[in-house]
Amino acid sequence: MTTGDGVAVRAERVSRHYRMGAAVIRAVDEVTLEIRAGEFVALLGSSGSGKSTLLNLMAGLDRPTGGAIFANGRNLSGLSSLELARYRSRTVGMVFQSFNLLPRMTLEENVELPLRLAEVDRGERGARVQEALERVRLEKRLTHRPSELSGGEQQRAALARALVNRPTILFADEPTGNLDSATGESIMLLLKEIQQKLGMTIVMVTHERPLAERFADRIAALADGKLLTGGVES
Amino acid sequence: MKAGDLGELALRNLREAVLRNSLTTLGVAVGVASLVAMLSLGVGLQELATRRLSNSGLFDTVIVTARRNMQGMRRPAANPAPAKPERALDDDARSEFARLPNVLEVYPQMRFPTEVRYNGNPYSTIVAGVPDSARGNGSYDGIQGSFFSGPNADEAILQIEFAKDLSEQTSTLIGKELVVRYAERQALAPQNGAGNGSGADAVDGGAGGFSIVPREKKLRIVGIVETEPAAGFGGFGSGRLLIPLEVASALRAAQVNDLREAVRATAGKPAYASLTVRAKSPAQVEAIETAIKSMGFGTFSLLDATRNLRLFFTIFDLLLAIFGSLALAVATLGIINTLVMAILERRREIGILKALGAADRDVKELFFVEAGVMGLFGGVLGVGFGWFIGRALTWGTNIYLHRQNLPSAHVFSVPWWLVLGAIVFAVGVSLAAGLYPATRAARLNPVEALRYE
Numbered sequence: 001m002t003t004g005d006g007v008a009v010r011a012e013r014v015s016r017h018y019r020m021g022a023a024v025i026r027a028v029d030e031v032t033l034e035i036r037a038g039e040f041v042a043l044l045g046s047s048g049s050g051k052s053t054l055l056n057l058m059a060g061l062d063r064p065t066g067g068a069i070f071a072n073g074r075n076l077s078g079l080s081s082l083e084l085a086r087y088r089s090r091t092v093g094m095v096f097q098s099f100n101l102l103p104r105m106t107l108e109e110n111v112e113l114p115l116r117l118a119e120v121d122r123g124e125r126g127a128r129v130q131e132a133l134e135r136v137r138l139e140k141r142l143t144h145r146p147s148e149l150s151g152g153e154q155q156r157a158a159l160a161r162a163l164v165n166r167p168t169i170l171f172a173d174e175p176t177g178n179l180d181s182a183t184g185e186s187i188m189l190l191l192k193e194i195q196q197k198l199g200m201t202i203v204m205v206t207h208e209r210p211l212a213e214r215f216a217d218r219i220a221a222l223a224d225g226k227l228l229t230g231g232v233e234s
Numbered sequence: 235m236k237a238g239d240l241g242e243l244a245l246r247n248l249r250e251a252v253l254r255n256s257l258t259t260l261g262v263a264v265g266v267a268s269l270v271a272m273l274s275l276g277v278g279l280q281e282l283a284t285r286r287l288s289n290s291g292l293f294d295t296v297i298v299t300a301r302r303n304m305q306g307m308r309r310p311a312a313n314p315a316p317a318k319p320e321r322a323l324d325d326d327a328r329s330e331f332a333r334l335p336n337v338l339e340v341y342p343q344m345r346f347p348t349e350v351r352y353n354g355n356p357y358s359t360i361v362a363g364v365p366d367s368a369r370g371n372g373s374y375d376g377i378q379g380s381f382f383s384g385p386n387a388d389e390a391i392l393q394i395e396f397a398k399d400l401s402e403q404t405s406t407l408i409g410k411e412l413v414v415r416y417a418e419r420q421a422l423a424p425q426n427g428a429g430n431g432s433g434a435d436a437v438d439g440g441a442g443g444f445s446i447v448p449r450e451k452k453l454r455i456v457g458i459v460e461t462e463p464a465a466g467f468g469g470f471g472s473g474r475l476l477i478p479l480e481v482a483s484a485l486r487a488a489q490v491n492d493l494r495e496a497v498r499a500t501a502g503k504p505a506y507a508s509l510t511v512r513a514k515s516p517a518q519v520e521a522i523e524t525a526i527k528s529m530g531f532g533t534f535s536l537l538d539a540t541r542n543l544r545l546f547f548t549i550f551d552l553l554l555a556i557f558g559s560l561a562l563a564v565a566t567l568g569i570i571n572t573l574v575m576a577i578l579e580r581r582r583e584i585g586i587l588k589a590l591g592a593a594d595r596d597v598k599e600l601f602f603v604e605a606g607v608m609g610l611f612g613g614v615l616g617v618g619f620g621w622f623i624g625r626a627l628t629w630g631t632n633i634y635l636h637r638q639n640l641p642s643a644h645v646f647s648v649p650w651w652l653v654l655g656a657i658v659f660a661v662g663v664s665l666a667a668g669l670y671p672a673t674r675a676a677r678l679n680p681v682e683a684l685r686y687e
Contacts, residue, residue: 061589061680082593089591100586100684104250116239117591161590 008037008072008169008201009058015066016053016225027053029225030067037168040195040202042216044209050225051205052173058203059092059171060084071169089118093162097174099154101146101161107133108142111161118165132160136190152183159190170194172204176211188215235596244603251576258565258572259612265562266616266660270652271623272558276551278624278647283543284516293516293536293543296523297343298323298331298509301532321530323506331511334525336518341365343508344482345473346489351413352400359396361414362473363482367512375641379408379457385480390414390453396474397458407455414451414475417488419444446488453477562660565612566667569605573671576604577678584675585683594676601672602665609664613657620656621648 016028028050035041035058043051056062058069060076069076072091079087088094101110111132115125133139136156146154155175162170172191176184192215195202206212212219221228235243248255284293300323321327331340344363349356366385368374374381374391382389390412397404400412421444459476489507511526513519523533577584584597624646632642 056681059589061684082595085588085591085593085596088589094589096589096684100582100589102583102586104246113587114590116243117235117587117596119236119239122238165591 006037007034007070008039009033009035009203010070011054011058011067012070013067014054014057014064014069016050016057016062017065026225028057028064031222031225031227032067033220033227035201035203037201038195038199040192040204040215040217042212042219043203043205043222044207044212044219045222046207048224049222051207051222053225054222055171055173055203055205059094060087061094089114090165091167091169093165093167093170095155095158095162095170095172095175097177099146099151099158099178101154101157103146106143106145107138107149107157110146110157111164114161114165120165128164129160132164133157135163135194136160150183151179152186155179155183155187156190159187159194163194167200169201169203172202174205174207176206176208184211191215235592235599240596240599240603241607244600244607247576247580247600248604248607251579254572254575255608258568259608259615261565261568262562262609262612262660262664263615263619265559265565266613266656267619267623268561269555269558269659270617270620270648270656271627272554273551273652273656274620274624274646274648275627276547276554277649277652278628278645280547280551281647282643282645283547294338294513294519295535296511296513296519296526297534298327298511298526299507299532299534300505301530323509323531327529327531328506328509330529331509331526334511334522336514337522338512338514339365339367340509340511341479342483342506343510344479344487344489346416346482346487348475348487349415350400350475351415352410357396357399359474361416361475361477361482361487363479364391364476365479365510374457374459377457377459378405379455381457382478383456385478386484387456387478388451388453388481389456389478391457391459391476392455393474393476394458394460404458407458410455411452412455414453414477416449416451416485417446418449418486419488419492420447420486444488444492449485451485562663566663569608569664569667570671572608573601573605573668574674576601577671577675580675581678581683581686584678585680585686588678588680589684597678598672598676601675602668605664605668605672606661609661610657612664613660616660617648617653617656624648 011031011033013030013032014028015026015030018025018027031050031054033054043054045051053062057064057076058071060071060079063077071087074087076084076087101107102113105113108129111129112125115128120128129142130139133142136159138153138156138160141149141153141157146157149157155178159175170191175191176187179187188211191202191204194200204212204216209219219229300321328340328342331337342363344361346361347358348361349358351357364382366382369381377391379391382391392400392404392407394404397407401407511522513522519535519537523535523537526533587597628644628646631645635642
């Protein structure tokens with residue numbers, strides 16, 4: 001779902017400042033960024049550049065200290081805690097560098113978790129889990145726990161979990177950061193496939209420029225909390 | 235999140251740290267067991283006291299007398315209300331009382347002075363008639379010997395002090411015979427047409443008056459009791475020689491009110507000095523007393539004493555509950571500790587849940603349900619433990635009572651309301667204990683929680 005102008009997410013002069021004693025840390029400083037629906041955007045930058053903080057702000061995990069973020073036309077700053085939780089549940093899918101699967105749950109239970117949180121009917125869940133796992137080609141590993149899977153499989157499982165609620169925007173925070181290059185490439189191919197097949201908007205944080213250049217439609221580069229290039233589609 | 239999912243996730247989380255959560259639940263169980271044991275002891279003792287006192291006939295009894303107009307003794311009121319006509323306490327009244335709801339039985343108070351002859355020696359004492367219903371109500375549980383073999387048996391039960399007057403070796407008295415000398419009323423014919431003159435039936439307090447004739451009655455001693463149950467209540471003194479009520483009635487012995495009744499016109503019907511009305515339970519005494527008063531009779535009961543007894547046990551139970559709750563308070567700290575530890579351990583998991591769309595409310599409810607489940611299991615286990623403690627206490631107490639040659643007693647009672655109340659209380663306390671950890675978990679910042687290793 002997008003607004004009439006085809007923009008999925010728009011950050012307007014967004015800032016996220018932290019106070020540490022007397023010092024003010026400007027993790028994100030007046031960043032303006034527009035991501036169109038169906039676009040694959042890579043947020044590129046070195047460690048501490050503010051790319052993950054910006055991703056968290058756009059994903060509704062954190063609130064900006066300045067500016068505004070519009071997702072599907074709605075200002076996230078104006079949403080209540082409950083509305084923001086619903087936004088994370090129904091509009092957004094998230095993939096993390098360290099997979100963040102719950103180790104005590106099987107693959108099936110991990111992928112089912114967002115459906116429980118979104119209060120999807122029990123009868124519908126099985127098919128949705130199956131569909132998501134088929135998309136990442138893990139449908140035969142339903143009963144396995146994360147510790148029984150390889151790194152690449154765990155990230156594919158995390159991707160299935162992010163997709164199970166059929167979100168419109170996928171945020172991926174260094175999805176290949178914990179994987180070897182071959183496995184990382186397979187994950188990137190999968191992300192690209194999802195973008196193309198489902199028309200999904202993907203925002204990916206990475207510090208690997210070659211990967212970003214190869215798979216993303218656009219690169220937005222950040223340094224010291226400021227956006228250097230790629231804020232708006234040229 | 236839906237309730238079913240919340241429950242499933244909570245149970246799963248509890249299973250993951252099974253040892254710690256089991257120990258916490260055990261702590262709750264010990265607390266509840268302590269509470270249940272204390273309260274059950276209080277309830278048991280209250281029931282025991284009530285049962286014993288009810289059996290004694292003190293608390294389920296209403297003594298009925300004819301209402302007397304004593305206004306001559308006082309200064310008259312400015313506008314005195316017309317006095318109600320006095321009703322005779324006769325057989326008609328007795329039948330009316332017996333028909334009242336929840337009345338078990340109605341019988342006359344039979345007490346009269348007598349001289350007992352035993353081994354050729356005279357002893358002055360008071361004879362009291364005992365209704366046959368006393369046989370099964372526990373009043374004579376501690377009797378040495380036995381209760382009367384029947385309602386018309388020529389048998390006697392002695393009060394221990396009187397028995398000691400007769401013989402130093404009281405146990406040797408059982409089976410022996412004694413002679414009771416008493417004053418029998420004999421009817422006189424009515425004079426000057428007063429009364430209806432219906433012969434012998436109209437003699438007892440009838441308008442014709444009576445004469446006194448000395449008589450003797452031989453009785454066999456069958457038992458010895460510590461005190462007469464209900465001694466001093468409803469009579470002019472405690473009976474030291476107890477005989478079946480029907481035997482006492484048949485003796486037609488002169489009683490203290492006979493002189494007064496002789497000068498009163500009672501339409502030739504026998505009038506009683508007082509009647510004892512026994513209720514099915516002490517709780518019904520008040521209603522019966524009110525009904526009898528409205529018929530125009532005077533009543534007396536120990537209702538206030540039962541109220542005071544209830545007050546005493548309410549305070550006693552409250553104190554026991556407070557002491558019992560101390561262990562539960564410690565268990566509450568255990569729950570708080572367990573859940574705070576769980577938050578620290580599951581910080582990252584909470585972050586993941588929030589990133590996947592869990593609202594603050596979902597996280598809070600999850601911790602609440604976990605606390606509630608521990609409370610529920612702890613409550614159920616605790617009630618079980620408490621029940622076992624009670625059984626053990628009863629067992630130990632009865633061994634001690636047996637060694638003291640005393641009858642066994644149920645000092646412990648676990649009523650259904652205590653079972654339900656203890657479980658609900660355990661869940662409530664656990665939820666209260668979970669309030670702080672659950673709120674803290676719900677407020678976790680998801681970004682910070684996801685960074686936690």
